[in-house]
Amino acid sequence: MKSILYLTDFAYQAKGRRYCDEDLxxxxxxxSRFNVATCHPASCSPFEDAADLIVFRNAGAVAGFxxxxxxxxxxxxxxxxxTYNEFTGRADMLGKQYLLDMTDVGMRVIxxxxxxxxxxxxxxxxxxxxxxxxxADSIGLEFLTHDELLAKDFAESEMLIQPAIxxxxxxxxxxxxxxxxxxxxxxxxxxxxxxxxxxATDADQAFAREFVEWNSISHGIQRVDAxxxxxxxxxxxxxxxxxxxxxxxxxxxxxxxxxxAHFADALEKVATK
Numbered sequence: 001m002k003s004i005l006y007l008t009d010f011a012y013q014a015k016g017r018r019y020c021d022e023d024l025x026x027x028x029x030x031x032s033r034f035n036v037a038t039c040h041p042a043s044c045s046p047f048e049d050a051a052d053l054i055v056f057r058n059a060g061a062v063a064g065f066x067x068x069x070x071x072x073x074x075x076x077x078x079x080x081x082x083t084y085n086e087f088t089g090r091a092d093m094l095g096k097q098y099l100l101d102m103t104d105v106g107m108r109v110i111x112x113x114x115x116x117x118x119x120x121x122x123x124x125x126x127x128x129x130x131x132x133x134x135x136a137d138s139i140g141l142e143f144l145t146h147d148e149l150l151a152k153d154f155a156e157s158e159m160l161i162q163p164a165i166x167x168x169x170x171x172x173x174x175x176x177x178x179x180x181x182x183x184x185x186x187x188x189x190x191x192x193x194x195x196x197x198x199x200a201t202d203a204d205q206a207f208a209r210e211f212v213e214w215n216s217i218s219h220g221i222q223r224v225d226a227x228x229x230x231x232x233x234x235x236x237x238x239x240x241x242x243x244x245x246x247x248x249x250x251x252x253x254x255x256x257x258x259x260x261a262h263f264a265d266a267l268e269k270v271a272t273k
Contacts, residue, residue, distance in 0.1 A: 002271040004034045005051035007041040012060035017193055017245055019058035025248065026057070026260070033264050034271075042068035048075065053271040054083045057243050063134055084270055085220025089241035091211075096133045096160055098239065107214070108207065109236040110162050110227070116150065119161065127164035134158070167227035170237065171198050173208035174246065175222045176262050180205050182255050184247050195250045207234045215241055219270050221263070 006027055010020040027036050039047055041056065042065040048054060062069040076087050091098045099112040103121075111122050114133075122128075128149050131141040143164055144152060170192060171185035185198040200208075208224040215222065223244035225237040248256050 002034050002052040002268065003050065004030065004036045004267065004271070005044060005047055005054045006030070006036055006038045006057060007044055007054060007059060008038060008057045009040050009059045010038075012058065014060065014245070015193070017247070019060065019245060022246060022248055023058050026263075029260050030264060030267070033268065041065065041072060044072065045075065048081055049079070052082065053267060054081055055267065056083060056085060058245060059243055062242070066134075082270055082273065084267055085222075085241060085243075086217050086270075089215055089217045089220070089222075091215055091222075091239035091241040093242045096131070099160060099162075099236075102214075102236065107210070107236070108234065110165055112160050112162050114160055116161070119149075122161070122163050125163035129162045129164050131160050131162075132158060133160055165227055165235065166230050167235075168230060170225065170227050171200075171204075171234075172247070173200060173205070173224040173226070174244070174259075175208070175212050175224070176259070177219050177266050178212055179262070180209070181259050181262065182251060183208075184250050193247075195247050197251065197255070204234065211236060211239050215239065217241055219266060221246070 006023070008019070008023045010023065012019050023038070027038060030036050037047065037051070041059050044054070073087055075081060076083055087093065099109060100114060102109040103112045113119065113121055126145065128144050128146070129141065130144055130149065130152070149161070167189060169185050169187055169189055171183060172195075173183045174181045180200075183198040183200040183204070184195040186192050186195055188194055207226070211224050212222050220241060221244055223240040225240065226234045227237055228234055248259070251259070
């Protein structure tokens with residue numbers, strides 16, 4: 001039986017979600033196929049070499065342990081540690097720079113700039129969203145009027161500016177190793193984490209797959225967060241390729257069991273390489 005070092009933060013407080021419950025549930029299910037040990041990613045160094053696979057899960061925003069996270073990534077490269085997700089992603093794994101990159105090449109993403117000098121590249125709007133390039137879980141996110149934005153004192157190279165989009169709802173698409181698994185959406189635009197199952201059309205899945213295929217991960221879970229605009233279009237909000245919360249408690253038992261089986265199979269595949 002292969003061994004897994006499962007990295008998480010059972011004490012992390014997330015608005016509208018209980019990360020700890022999800023990881024307790026997942027690790028309990030994985031123990032039927034793996035020897036599982038859990039640890040905070042900031043304390044994992046002494047245990048890494050003993051595991052067949054390191055699984056990085058609900059550790060919250062890495063800004064809270066940035067130095068330890070950077071050192072962990074350096075050890076992955078130096079030692080060739082096997083990890084899941086694979087640490088080759090170009091999206092949230094590296095911060096929010098990808099939103100700028102995608103905007104520049106015309107991908108279907110909420111238009112994003114990093115300088116007040118480039119506001120003219122954004123659609124006309126009454127409100128803007130400003131958020132840190134290295135943020136997560138809405139930490140540091142603000143909604144500002146045009147005048148408030150111009151008056152705000154911030155380091156432009158460290159922040160992103162977007163128009164506040166009018167949307168019908170937000171929807172998340174979940175993939176394992178590039179394979180579509182399920183989708184969830186928030187019918188109430190003001191309650192992001194009150195999720196219910198979403199029947200993704202072929203067009204919806206094709207939209208989400210564009211971003212998964214853009215990313216450079218061969219094995220890992222990716223969550224494509226999008227919003228449905230009032231014009232009916234989907235726009236990317238975020239591509240989570242580091243430790244996406246899975247909202248397993250919002251799934252029916254059959255979908256949840258199928259996902260966990262695929263997840264375990266994917267872990268087994270990487271652990272036995």
